[in-house]
Amino acid sequence: MKIAVAGTGYVGLVAGVCFAEVGHEVTCVDIDEKKVKLMESGVSPIYEEGLEELMKKNNATGRLHYTTDYASAYKNAEAIFIGVGTPEMPDGSANLSFIATVCRQIAENVEHDTLVVVKSTVPVGTNDKVEQFIKDFLVKDVKVEVASNPEFLAQGTAVHDTLHAARIIIGTESKEAEAKLMEIYEPFHLPIVSVKRRSAEMIKYACNDFLALKISYMNDIANLCELVGADIEDVARGMSYDARIGERFLNAGIGFGGSCFPKDTKALKFLARQNGYELKTVEACVDVNTRQKLRLFEKAKDRMITFNGLKVAVLGLTFKAGTDDLREAPSSVNIKALLEQGADIYAYDPAGIPRSKQQFPEGAIDRGTMHYVGSPEEALKEANICFVFTEWGEIRQIAPAKFKELMRTPLVYDGRNLYSPAEMSEAGVEYYSIGR
Numbered sequence: 001m002k003i004a005v006a007g008t009g010y011v012g013l014v015a016g017v018c019f020a021e022v023g024h025e026v027t028c029v030d031i032d033e034k035k036v037k038l039m040e041s042g043v044s045p046i047y048e049e050g051l052e053e054l055m056k057k058n059n060a061t062g063r064l065h066y067t068t069d070y071a072s073a074y075k076n077a078e079a080i081f082i083g084v085g086t087p088e089m090p091d092g093s094a095n096l097s098f099i100a101t102v103c104r105q106i107a108e109n110v111e112h113d114t115l116v117v118v119k120s121t122v123p124v125g126t127n128d129k130v131e132q133f134i135k136d137f138l139v140k141d142v143k144v145e146v147a148s149n150p151e152f153l154a155q156g157t158a159v160h161d162t163l164h165a166a167r168i169i170i171g172t173e174s175k176e177a178e179a180k181l182m183e184i185y186e187p188f189h190l191p192i193v194s195v196k197r198r199s200a201e202m203i204k205y206a207c208n209d210f211l212a213l214k215i216s217y218m219n220d221i222a223n224l225c226e227l228v229g230a231d232i233e234d235v236a237r238g239m240s241y242d243a244r245i246g247e248r249f250l251n252a253g254i255g256f257g258g259s260c261f262p263k264d265t266k267a268l269k270f271l272a273r274q275n276g277y278e279l280k281t282v283e284a285c286v287d288v289n290t291r292q293k294l295r296l297f298e299k300a301k302d303r304m305i306t307f308n309g310l311k312v313a314v315l316g317l318t319f320k321a322g323t324d325d326l327r328e329a330p331s332s333v334n335i336k337a338l339l340e341q342g343a344d345i346y347a348y349d350p351a352g353i354p355r356s357k358q359q360f361p362e363g364a365i366d367r368g369t370m371h372y373v374g375s376p377e378e379a380l381k382e383a384n385i386c387f388v389f390t391e392w393g394e395i396r397q398i399a400p401a402k403f404k405e406l407m408r409t410p411l412v413y414d415g416r417n418l419y420s421p422a423e424m425s426e427a428g429v430e431y432y433s434i435g436r
Contacts, residue, residue, distance in 0.1 A: 001184055004029060004077040006070070006102045008039065010046060010158055010259065010325075011119050011151050012083025017051060018162040019081075020058040022187035027065045027073045039066045047324035047351050050159040070102075071109040079115045079184060080106055081149070085259075086120050092266035093274075094123055103130055107137035110144060115180050117147045121208075121264060123271050124201045127171070145177045148197045150204035155258060156322025167191045171200025205268045209282050212261040214249040216288040222252035222435025223295070232435025233417065252435045254389065254415035255292035257319030257328035262289070293330040296413040297337050299432055300385060303411075308342030308367065311408070313383040315376055315398075316390025316416075317352035324351040326359065330415060331389040335360055338387075339368035346371045348379040350394055380406040391416040400427035 001024050005016035008030040016028040030036055035045050042056035058064035067073055074080055084098040099120060106116060116134060118127055131146035138144065148171030153161040168185050170192060172178040178194055185192060195203070222232040232252045240247035256262065265286050272279040304310070319329035326332060329352075338345055339360070345368060347356065353372045360370045373379050376398055380386060386407065388395060400423045404410045410429040412419075417433045424431035 001025070002076065002078045003027070003184070004073040004080045006080065006082045006105075007084035007098075007120075008035065008045065008066070009083065009085060010048070010153070010155060012081070013039075013044070013046065014048065014051065014153060014158045014162055015081055015083055015119060015151065017054045017058060017064065018159065019184070020061075020064040021054055021163070023063070024184070024187075025063050026058075027067055027077070029067055029070045029073045031068060033068050036066045036068055048158050049156065049322060054159065070105050074106050074109045074114075075111040077110070077114055078112075079117060079180060080110075081117045081119050083119045083151075086122055086263075088263045088266055092270040094121070094126075094263070094267045096122065096126065099126075099130065100133065103133050104137050106144070107134045108139050110138075110142055111140050113143040115145050115147060115177055117149045117181065119149050119151050121150060121204055121260070121267075122148075122201060123267060124198050124205070127197045127201065145172075145174060146197070147172045147177050147181055148200035149181065150200060152204075152207065155325055156320060163188065165190050167193050169193050169195070169200050169203050171195050171197040173197055205264055205271075208260055208264040209268050209285070211249050212256060212265050212289070213281060213285045215253075215256050215261075216285040216292070218250055218252045219255065219292045219434070220288050223292075225435040230435075235435075252417065253292075254296060254330040254434065255289045257330055258323075258325060259327045262328040265289075293333050294337065295434070296387060296415050296432065297334050300387075300411075300413050301341075304385070306341065307338055307385075310343055310384040311382060312338055312343040312345045313376075313379040313386040313407070314338075314345055314347040315349075315379060315386060315388045315395045316392055317347060317349035317356045318390050321390055321392045324355055326352055326355050329389070331356075332359060334387060334389065335370075339366045339370065342367035344369050344371075346373050346379040346383065348373050348376050348395075349390065350392055352390075377402070377406060382406075382408045384409045385411045386413065388412065388414040388416055388418060391418060400424045400429055404428045 003019050003024050003026045005012050005028045008028050016026045020026040042059055044052045082102050086094040089095050127146050127148050134144050168190050170181045225232045236250040239245050265282055269282050317331045362370055396418045404427050412431050414433040421436055
């Protein structure tokens with residue numbers, strides 16, 4: 001099938017590449033000419049395992065194309081998938097301006113009956129408005145239907161999550177739209193759950209917010225474990241055997257980040273209030289996560305007289321391993337707080353440094369200074385204190401003795417519980433983690 005995909009971020013590009021991989025003819029649309037040329041050369045603009053290999057493969061077959069010419073991409077497409085961003089507004093609502101722009105471009109250029117499929121995460125009811133918006137601006141006498149097809153990929157495993165999804169959710173209002181989406185996804189050979197549009201929109205939020213709640217619950221329990229002398233890892237292990245709970249998303253830490261959970265919890269909270277309802281569980285989740293991100297900083301601040309002039313090693317910048325994404329990363333709020341306190345920060349991350357430099361350029365910032373280094377050892381050398389913010393393998397593999405050997409003061413605050421407290425103590429490291 002001839003498919004156009006609007007947007008080449010995590011959602012759009014991964015979807016487009018995977019559609020081409022299963023045999024569809026795909027054109028990915030982006031407004032950035034440099035980005036398009038980069039993708040045409042087989043280089044991915046995002047850090048995602050396995051993506052470049054599939055891009056090069058499908059570029060070579062001629063099934064995958066990239067363009068800034070949205071008019072030619074949309075006019076003859078049998079289906080148009082929208083995968084542009086819906087960033088968070090100051091009040092927590094979703095910014096739908098990028099979706100509106102794409103919808104108007106579609107309406108003004110489509111020349112045949114087509115199905116518009118919204119993969120972007122949008123508030124419940126948005127697709128009704130999208131369909132009406134497109135109809136309001138249609139130039140040709142054609143039929144355009146809108147469907148919902150939310151994504152459930154995780155950054156770092158996005159390609160695998162798309163090609164081997166647990167299920168595909170489609171939300172439609174007609175048998176024709178349902179049949180076309182079924183045809184598009186038939187080559188994936190995956191379970192398909194077909195529901196109405198509004199239910200599909202809600203499924204996305206309900207899933208993401210449930211997982212965010214699970215993380216925040218474990219972080220809250222971890223904080224209590226510290227007060228009563230329990231070990232959160234023992235608690236999580238005991239919980240994981242309960243089939244009703246499962247073993248995933250039980251790791252305590254310094255809070256969740258990324259492009260989905262923070263934005264989606266706030267958006268659902270806003271949607272509920274807009275409809276006169278208070279989602280107390282989700283509101284608590286947002287509050288817990290906000291506090292959790294600075295928990296280790298507050299512990300360290302109680303331990304130290306000052307951070308002013310101290311060399312602070314920061315290991316890990318991205319919100320999770322396997323991505324270069326720093327959106328809502330716990331490292332960012334901690335680095336900001338440390339720089340305000342006058343810290344001399346030496347940061348290491350195997351993928352996130354280029355993006356971090358956009359937020360925290362090298363040199364003097366506030367009362368502190370920011371440096372980036374090429375190895376954990378360089379960050380740790382002569383450091384007075386170390387913060388661990390991301391669970392990269394390169395960081396996880398550091399031996400406890402290395403902290404003692406390299407640091408001026410072997411004082412480690414681990415936000416990912418990567419090391420054994422007993423082994424760190426035995427190595428002579430003063431070690432603090434979450435819930436242990």
